[in-house]
Each structure stands twice: as C-alpha cells, then as structure tokens.
Amino acid sequence: MDDSTLVCPLPVNRHPLVTIAHGGGGRLMHQLIEQIFIPAFNNDHLTARHDGATLELGATRLAMTTDSYVVQPLFFPGGDIGSLAVNGTINDLAMCGAQPRWLSAAFIIEEGLPMEILGRVVQSMRSAALAAGVALVTGDTKVVERGKGDGIFINTTGIGLVDHALDIRPTSIRSGDAILLSGDLGRHAIAIMSAREGLSFESTVESDCAPLADTVRALLAAGIEIHCLRDLTRGGLASALVEIAEASRSSLTITESAISVSAQIRGACEILGLDPLCLANEGRFIAFIPRLQATQALDILKIASGGAMAAIIGQVGDPSPSPPVLLTTPLGTTRVIEMLSGEQLPRIC
C-alpha cells in the first residue's frame, strides 16, 4: 500500500498513543498543541501563543491562565506541589504583565492519601497565596480509586488585572530589543531529579519556585516598556527562546557566558548528561526590553529575590520566516539552539 494515499483524521505523526514525551515541553508537545488543540479551539487569544490570554471587558483588561500540577515527589527541597500550584499559575499571569488577583483550585486526590499530607499541601497553598496577595475563590474536589492517581493532582486557574496599556506578547518584540534573564538556571529541575532519584550532592539543591509578579510589577512601575515575558518552566530557556522566535518570526542571539548556572547545577548536568538550557525552572523568566532601557531593567531584576545573577543575555535580530536562535560560545563560535523533542534523558555514557 502506498502510505502517501492514507489520510489520518488527526495528524498524529508516528504516535498512535500519547507518550510521556508529549508532556515534556518540547517539540512533541508543540506538535500536540499545533496539530490538535489549536485547530480544534482556534481563536485570536490562543493563536497569540502566550502563557495566558488577555481578555477585554469594556474598559477592563483581564489576564487568564490555567495549569495543572502533577509533580512527584509532592514535597521537594525549596517547595511542594501546593506552593508550585499557586506560584506557577501566578507566574503565568505575571508573564502577561497582570496583577494576579483570584485563583481557583481543583484537587484530584487518590484514595488513601494521608489526610496529614493533604493538610500540609493546603497550608502551603494558603501561605503562597497570602504572600502573593491572591485569593483562592472557588474550587473542586474529586477522589479517584487507589492506583488511578499519583497521590494528588492540582489544577489552578488564575485571573489577574492588566492595568497598563502595553501589549506583552511575542509579536511585540522588535529588532534590537535586549533579552534579559532574571537569575541562574536549572535549580527546580535538579532539585526534583535529586529528590526523585535519590541523587545527592555536597549540599542540597533547592528549587527556585517563587512568585514573579512583584518583579514584573516593579519593571512596569519603573516605566520599562516590556515587549514580551516568558517564564522558563518545562523545556527551559531553550524552549522559551525557540517558541518566541517562532511566534514573533524574529531571530534571537544569546551569549553563553552571560547565562548563569551555579557550579552545583553544572556539575549535576555534567554527571547526568543534561543541558542546563533545557532544564525546568519555577522562578525564572526572560524579558524582551528596548535596548535603551536594558540596564535600568537589569538593576531592578538584580535586587529582586533570586535575581543576583540576572543578566542581559542577548538581543533580538532581524525578522525571518524561519528565525534561528543562535548562541555564541565562549570560544567565539556559534551554534543553533533547538527545542528538545521531549524531556531530557540521562545518557548512557
């Protein structure tokens, strides 16, 4: 049979089944979004391909986003599923430049989860919400049979107020914009991996899990004309840059030596064969800022919590139909930054 005559109703590539790699924040997840979700739900908000949607209700602009949290272990150095579920969604609102106000929380709990654990998770959510000034205003609870969940899954949806006139999204970036990185990379991914796999290092690596809204508010308050923001969660800096380059059709150039990765994280990456640029973070973002305001913005990032190693890491180049993200190595050579296929996998040798 000639394969070319076959037409599949859903373009599933070579995957008849969803694999773990489809959730890894890389190319395969993008294929899922581009080939299945966007065609089904197509509208202007979705096609902006941003972390959240900005909605207009008369004179009021609101940002809305949602995220589900399935992390294992539930408690890890520097955070837990509860603080992550609050901060992660707040951060997606922050990436729209919004002031986070309200959250919903939906719990899918596996039969047999100790009540004490549920209590600790909920207390952690309460603390994170208080610290960020958001209210948990509605929720849902489901319990599934033992074996049909992984302890607890949490979904949170967030709504925030957009009280500025900027259009913060990938298509707003301009040739010449500076690319700022808000801190060092890789802490969340390595903290989770070491807790999950029992890997130990000289001292404990803590997740960078933190709310980013105050930092973004500080940039806005200082009059920084933010063009685009993106937090560096699954897929890390590499995926964020490639997504923005593709959505804005602009080439991006970054300098490897400007990107901060702690010696501990670098060591873990060397041992496990991982690329720090592809590691997940939960308290780091990149900002696209007009070149003339870059130093002023950097000063604000540096005084924010976790921002000591913030840096200007690159700039936006010319528009291009297939824009590359280029990295200049310390040796002066350049290489392309590409999104991973799925999750990073520890290498054989």
Add this chain to the structure above:
Amino acid sequence: MRYLDEYREPAAIAACIRAIRDSVTREWRLMEICGGQTHSIVRYGLDRLLPETISLLHGPGCPVCVTPVEAIDLAIAISLRPGAILCSFGDMLRVPGSSIDLFMARAAGGDVRVVYSPLDCLQIARDNPAREVVFFAVGFETTAPANALAVAQAEQAGISNFSLLVSQVLVPPAIEAILSSPHNRVQGFLAAGHVCTIMGCDQYYPLASRHRVPIVVTGFEPLDILQGVLMCVRQLESGRAEVENQYTRTVRAEGNRPARELISRVFRVVDRHWRGIGVIPDSGLALADNYRQFDAETRFTLTVTPASEPTDCIAGLVMQGARRPHECPAFGTTCTPESPRGAPMVSTEGACAAYYQYRR
C-alpha cells in the same frame, strides 16, 4: 568548575589552535570515534576553529546509535510481557525499533523504567520477587564493567529474577572494519578516552602498525579534543603511526585491571550486528556460558525477527566517516529527532542529531 573549566578555557584553546595551524602543511582527515567527542565538537564548533585543511569525520561510537533494531524489538517485546519489568538507561527509550519505541511500549502498558545504573535493577528485583527484571545492557567497553558487576552481584546474592538483554559492542573491531573498507578515507583516529580508561591502550598497537595510522587516545572536553588533533597531525606530518595518550589524567596503559577481569569473567566475545553498518566479526559481548542463566534471550525464549532499516538512510556511511549528516537527502526533512529514519538522528550523541541540534 574545577577539572572542567580548565579544559574549556578560551585562551588555552586559542593557543592549541595556533599550534595546529603551525603544524599542518596539507589536508588530513581524522575521525573521532566517540559520540561524546562528536557532541563536544559540534556543540563548541571546534571543527570551525580548525584550519580548513583538517576535516573531522564522525565515527560509530554512539552506543544508542549502533544498537540493532532487533535488540530494541526484543526489549519492547519483553516490556510488554505480563509480569516483566524492562529497565534501561534513559536515552534508549526514544530509539525506534521496527514499529515502535520503548516510550510507546510504556504508553501501551509495558513496564519500562529508567535507571541510572544496572545495579539499581537488583533492588527492583528484590522489591518485586514475583516479577522478571531485565536490564537492557547497551554500550561500549565503558558500560560493560557495571553490567558485569550487576550479574556477578545477582549471582552472589542469589537473585534469580534478574537478567540482562545484552547488546554490548567493542571499539577496536569497528576501527578495524573502517580501516579495512575499500572506501576508507580516515588517516588518523582520536580513540575514545573512556573506553581506554577501562581497556587500556594495548588493543590499539596492532591496529596502528598494521594500517600505518596514528591513534591518539583522547578526552572529551574542547581542549582535550584539540590536543588530540594536534598530536595526530604532528604524527601525520612527520610520517609516524603510533598510539599516543592525550587523556593521561584518566587513561593508564593497562586500563582498569579489576574492570577488565570482571568483563572477561562475565562476558565472551561474539560477532555483533551494528545498526546501519552490519555484522562486524568479534565486535560484541554476550554473557559467558557460566552466566547463561542471566541472559534474557535464553530466559524468555525470544525469537528475533530480522528487521529492515530504511533504504533512504545513509547512517552506515555517516558512521563510517564516508558522508556527513547534512549530505543526506532525508536530513532535517523526513528525518528529524521526532521521527528519526536512522540511528544517528536518535541519540543526542549521534552525528545527525548533533548537526540537527546545533547546526541547521
């Protein structure tokens, strides 16, 4: 970071490049054996710093790449058996067999687990006494000692529900095959430092003298690789064909004796099929007769169905240094890391994947 930054230091690297420029008078084609070296070369753009007269050809030393389709099909078949647990290093999960990969086997209900060491499988076997635990033992001489150790410890501890699915390969027979090919273009080799850390340098002397080819045992950091190139070029320019050791901070001439002894006790040398290349005589390891009870292939009475590799894939030529990845018509079009046609596009250490990742 100590022991890494020194070998990535721009000034030292610039000095090494100058020394290479000063040494070279004509064109030379060198092959780095190991996928880890290829990855470093492409990641740092080292080939672009070299004089144009030196070409680096990328060798077959990516264990994920050369593991035959049949072995992956066997691993998938084991993972889908009720009660079996198939353990593997992470990067084998994405490698396509004849129809699916281990990720898809897991999605279809197979119990596939990523481990960081074969020794982790012994604990899994203890924790699941009613189930068969199989480790997919893939790799060159570097992974063989830990795999052998897992078998030796299983025997000692009386763990009977653990076995290995072995697809181990050896470097020197592959070098022999490349040098014996009528299409060979390689004039000097950067041998794989970590393989020699285990095995030492003995096996390379006959290759160097028989084929009149310099072999420099080389490390993996940018400065290691450039020093290896410099040593190789100096040999070629002065008409020498010797075995030299660049990676002296790790490699001793005799290798790691306890590891070698363990390998020769637990394994025996066999012919092995290399994906994209074909059968190379005496190029693999299988479990020795005394350890046959730990061989998953006999334990599960599995039959190997011969699988065909895509005909438009020039992986074999790429891995023998005869072609470069981007010279393949399928490169980046029908062949990408999401849907690889051939093995070198699968692993991050494969030459095609390295070019796709860093150079399109």
